[in-house]
Amino acid sequence: MSLLRVENVTKRFGGLVAVDDMSFEIRHGELMAIVGPNGAGKTTMFNLINGVFPADEGRIIFEDVDVTRYPAYKRAHLGIGRTFQIPRPFASATVRENIAIGGMFGAAGSEISVDRAMELADHYIDIIGLKEHRDKPAGGLTPVEKKLVEIARALAMKPRLLLMDEAMAGMNPKDIDEMVAFIREIRDTEGIAIVSMVEHIMRAVAGLAERVIVMHQGALLVDEPTQEALSDPRVIEVYLGQPPEEAHA
């Protein structure tokens, strides 16, 4: 049984077809990446999965529940977590409160008290290693720290599927490697499926994903294990005929 099934999903904005008849599956505990050049419809696909806006056609099924018409918060309750490309922590709240908010309202939301959520937050603060910033407003952190807070916030929701939007954008190679290692570690300890969205940084894909979906102009181009996808001629074609390794400039 798959964790998430996307069936023939289409989304239009006015005359523009942003996502065109996409179908794919995500399995439990899987590391996956959605790859594609700018404008390929990756972000739209993410937004459709976690319910920022509804799909025009098709169905989205999460653990046998048809969530196509569910609002975002209900999907979060079912176990779909999400981070943003530009980190968006709640600036005036402290790091601890930020993460606790994830715990309070996320998947296990209805049962968790404020105090329990705070304890949970402390646990994740240890994991991301920001203990010294615990009671500082999140607005004052560095971008990388914000990113970590955001991931911790999403993890506190106890999701079964975590969508990570361009987790590595704007990072230097050393940080990227650390982040990749961190994401793999999360998958192993939490046992959740993680879908990353990657635009350019192909060197990260190999470490980050066991399977790759490549999107092009809103449609599915390939859905293959990582190594095969990266050497697929169609994928190379999409990246202007250059080998993907060099396209990350």
Added chain:
Amino acid sequence: MMRPVRAYYPILPVLIGYGILFGIGQMVPGKWQLISQLAFFCALGQAFNLFMGMTGYVDFGYVAFLGVGTYGMAVSIYYLFDKGLGLTMIVIGMILAAVFSTLLSLAVGAVALRLRGAYFAIATIGVNEGFRFLIEGARIWNGSDGMIFSRHMKTAFGRETAMALSMKWADVIVFGVAFLAAVMTLLYMRNKVGYALTALREDEDAAKVMGINVTRYKLIAFITSAILAGLLGASAWALKLTYVYPTDVFAIHYTVEAIIIVLLGGAGTLLGPIVGGLIYGVSKYYLAIVLPGFQLMIFAPIIIMIIVLFPEGTVGILKKRVFGTPLEKFII
């Protein structure tokens, strides 16, 4: 759900503040009206802050809730005064005020809470003005003739009781509403509601993705705030002044006053509206005495100055200063 008692310490300064205010009013003869006016400003700011400060939504038509609350009490007294209900009428009036403001807030919530920023502000102005013109145009509750019910109160309660009701007990209720608003604010701050509101104030889309049912929490804060406003209108305007005219109770400058009070004190803080209400009320009162006719001209540039130079408000600044000191847990 309950957090340790320590988390509720900030209610102490609130209690002390209102206690001192109430004490001055009771002990210093001939200052009760001023004190009750100050309490009205504090309550107005506190109730407004509960929604505006915590969600970041600016309800420019907020005065409509005070207006319908006033009508709730007025309708009760005006139409029931000869039914021999005695003081139950006041209770009915308060309930009607709460019901009217709840209904209006549900209606506004259904329409306006989907909108953001300036669109929300304009929509709420539209509700306020539209409601006033409906009352006038369809001649609801005497339309623009309004209701004057001083006689009704004297008939129902007797002269002495009626006098005590409008000159004392109405103000005591205002104090009650002010304190209730502070308690509700603190309760929300310390529980899930508050965290949900903080999240949606900072980033509504991110809050949704975190599993927060933003509509629900917005509505909770909105209705709470509206009911408090309704009770405030019922006591400070209807019971105290014993008349209601639609142009008078739907006047937008009360919303502006609420915004000024909240900003002076610090938006989204617990103590802000009290400090803001006191600063605003006292300075307005003395300006009206010292420079009658010129106070608006003096006040307007000062407000611009404060917004531009001290956007966090008095308590906002104070909060930063006491950060890390023992006072920290009292001031939020």
Added chain:
Amino acid sequence: MIFEQLSGNLLQGLVLGSVYGMATMGLSLIFGVLQVVNVGHGAFIMVGAFTSLMMFQAAGVPPVLAIPVAFAIGMALGMLFYFGALKPLVSPSGSGIKSLDMRAVGMGAGILVALLVVMRFLSAAFKLHFAITLFVAIIFLYGFLLYIYGGRRQDKAPELATLLVTFSIGVILEESVKQLFTSEARGFNWAIGKLDLGVTVLPYTKLIASFGSLTIAVLLYLWFRKTRAGMAMRSVVEDDVGARVCGVNVDWQYALSFSLGIGLTVTSGVLLTMFIPVGINPYMGGPYTLKSFVIAVLGGLASPYGAFFGGLVFGLVENGSYTLFAQFQGLEPFAMTRFFSFVMLLVILLLRPTGLLKVK
């Protein structure tokens, strides 16, 4: 009978609507560029009306010729208030200081006291009311503090700060005009004949006002479409960040569009006096502010031409619905037209927040 009245009302509504539309273009322009709702809008219309009145009374200048003067006054006021009050709150580049410490506040207070003492003597010397000199003192103090510390951009609920600032600007204008001209309702009489259409009568002044509004709307349209400066401003409306990347000085565009918006609004005050040359007083602006909000929403809030179109629709609906409501017993039709226009506002905000015209 009813149809005659209805057509007469609609015709009047169309003419009035064009002036309303013009009076809202400034509001929409300012919102489009700065995302600021100008709550003091009506006060600027009042300034325009006084400009027209004063020029007519002092020199018999017909209101048409007061338009350029009003526009210049508006631009100047716009620049003044933008740099004096709004820039620290909305400027994309942010400005000045990080925090204002107690030493600075103390210094400010000292200066205020010194100014007060000076002003006390000055007010005695010039026989001015003390409050007026106090007002000047506060403005000076504010200017000084702003010059040194700059102020901070508001991140949380920016509407709150800008709503209150624009409201206060409106109050300052109203109170200043009251000090200068008292709160008496004034007017003038510029009669140049009427056009009898059978169903209704239209004075030529109204037609000129309507035609003037249309001309200004067209000129603004051309300016936006055909000139470099106009296109730069439009780029800021479309995409603030993108415009900056393309080398547009967004900061300056903000200042320019705010003062252009105020200029248009003050000009519309002149046109309004051609339509209604009486009842001019410092507090006349309030109802126009509310009307302009409705009209701006009809037109999509951020689009000046949409606003012009919205004005036409509004004029038609408000005047037309009178005839409708007059058919019902027990209603006050005039108040109901107002009720109806606010219901319309809410319906449009719900169903078509981008306005009646399809903008994007």
Added chain:
Amino acid sequence: MKKRGLILLVVPFLAIAFFVAPAHAVDSIVIGHPAALSGSYAKAGEQAVGGVQAAVDWVNSVYGGVNVGGKKVPLVYKYYDCESKKESVTSLLERLITTDKVTVTFAPYSSGLTLAGAPVAEKYGIVYMDHGGASDKIFTQGFEYVVQTIGPGSSYHVGTLEMVKKIAPDVKRVALAYEDSEFARSVMDGAEAKARELGFEVVFKRTYPMKVEDLTPLLSDLKASDPEIVIGGGHFQDGQLFNKQMADLDINVKLLSLIAAATLPAFGEALGDLAEGVMGPSHWEYGVTFSEEGAKAAGMTWIGPSQDEYVALFKKAVGKDMLPDYHAAEASAQVLALVLAVEKSDSVDSDVLRKTLGDLTFMSFYGGWDIDDTGKQIGHSMVNVQWQKGERKIIWPEDAQTAKPVFPKPDFE
């Protein structure tokens, strides 16, 4: 505790304000007034303050002070600005009563604000004189200390209709178009009742909202009903608009009478030729011929300056070249009533004063003054003015005429 510090800062303020109050003794008669100097009623409030000040100046300098307790004591006028807001009325009124220890209080302009202050005055048992609240309903509420000088709203257009009945008995069709406010509505109801009583046919009756910007739809409607006389109005701005747009739409009638606006000098200045022949009912007008001789002939007490003296005093009091209108005259007449009541009863006690005011009847430049048991004004009759060649002339009642009425009024050009 910074929070406490702030409160501690407020406390001395309040304490000082309280303890600095002057010691009470009958060495002056103090009038306390929470006037509406800014906000919605600023215009009327400015007039009222000027009017009170002018009358006070007259009493102190010409009349020589108030004769009480065997000596002449000066009148003192103390006013604050309530910003036309109801909360401020209560707190400022209480300050006047308790801190400033005033002898009597004057209500701010408008029925609403008068009502807002009434419970405070009742609580302290101090006379509360109403110069700007015309609502009849104020006097059905059982207030014991409220005394009215302005005439009740229902009587405003009564004289106008009587005049038409007398000089043109064949005119029948009357249109009523008033502002939708509590005051204008009471005028409309009174006018409608009177019109039916006198046998007029009411062909049109509508209201328009406050602060209206365009009356065209209503006036088109009115035009269609083909009235012979039009009475209506509300405040200052809408009255000018009413006249202007009547002219724009070529609605020519035999009589146009507007409350409030048409009686003020600014009306003629604003409208010029268009005002020609337009009428308005007024409590008082410059040119009304009430005089000491007339009062003696009628056997009434006379007090106060002559009209010309009054206008000069008023201009001095406001410090501007501004003419007093009826808002000022009402406020002044109230001061004169107070002076007479104090002298007659030789007391400053509120209950005695209230009783004396109840029995008092006198005449001044403002006209007659007499109140009934509830405190409502019944002794003052209104005059009707008409714009004739750019000047306001009193045309009704006949015994006060300064010019004959022009009827029918000339058409708009």
